[in-house]
Amino acid sequence: GAGELRLVVEAPYKNAWKDPDNLRVLEELQTWLERQGEVTGTTSLVDYVKLVNKAFHDDDPQYYAIPDTRRLVSQLLFFGASDEIEGFVDSQYRLTNTMVRNTTIDSGETSALIDRIEARLAHLPEPLRGRVTGSTALVAKTSDEVAFGQAASLGLAFFVIWAFLSVLFTSVRIGLVAMIPNALPVL
Numbered sequence: 001g002a003g004e005l006r007l008v009v010e011a012p013y014k015n016a017w018k019d020p021d022n023l024r025v026l027e028e029l030q031t032w033l034e035r036q037g038e039v040t041g042t043t044s045l046v047d048y049v050k051l052v053n054k055a056f057h058d059d060d061p062q063y064y065a066i067p068d069t070r071r072l073v074s075q076l077l078f079f080g081a082s083d084e085i086e087g088f089v090d091s092q093y094r095l096t097n098t099m100v101r102n103t104t105i106d107s108g109e110t111s112a113l114i115d116r117i118e119a120r121l122a123h124l125p126e127p128l129r130g131r132v133t134g135s136t137a138l139v140a141k142t143s144d145e146v147a148f149g150q151a152a153s154l155g156l157a158f159f160v161i162w163a164f165l166s167v168l169f170t171s172v173r174i175g176l177v178a179m180i181p182n183a184l185p186v187l
Contacts, residue, residue: 003110006134007033007098007117012127017045017093018074023066025125026096032120033100038113044098045088049073052080102136107147110136158183 009026016022023046030042050064053076057063067073077085089096100117104110114132121130161182166175 003102003104003136004134005100005102005114005117005132005136007100007121007130008095008133009098009121009124009128009130010095013094015070015074015093016128017089017096018070018077020066020068020070020073022128023049023073025128026098027066029120029124029130030098033098033117036102036113036116038102038104038109039100040103041101042098043088045085045096048080048085048088049076052076055080104136107141111141114141154186158186 007029009029011017011022017026026044027046030044030046033039033042046066049066053067053072054060054064056076056079067076087097102110102113104113114137117132121132124130158179162175162179165178165182166172169175169178
């Protein structure tokens with residue numbers, strides 16, 4: 001997808017993302033995301049852990065999975081450490097970042113996708129919390145706010161002009177008729 005959103009999921013304690021249960025929650029979130037029509041793919045710490053686990057087991061596809069113990073996850077992250085992992089988790093393993101590639105183009109579609117994702121993030125198990133970030137989310141929100149602001153400004157301007165014309169002509173009806181030549185240039 002051309003667009004990219006980022007999901008940040010946070011835990012209130014250190015090494016939370018070395019816990020297999022938390023990684024499984026993130027994996028479930030990725031599975032849900034990939035079922036959304038606009039989402040073309042996701043990448044997270046889970047993918048990295050599963051890939052390193054598989055590599056340590058002679059590329060046996062059966063091991064493309066989250067290990068069962070915190071100890072094994074920690075060892076995989078230690079031995080498989082690289083610069084790439086820094087983009088997916090902070091140094092204390094409290095915050096994780098998931099990249100969500102999507103095909104939304106207009107701000108309305110992007111905002112609708114963000115709203116669905118935020119609704120899903122609200123159902124993360126305690127104490128995990130998530131939010132949608134990234135430049136695509138920011139641009140979508142800003143575009144929607146600018147469009148709403150412009151519409152509100154035009155509506156207010158039409159109302160003020162109509163009120164002045166109504167007072168000037170001492171008639172609400174004539175004020176509405178006088179609005180026609182004033183509204184045509186704006187439209």
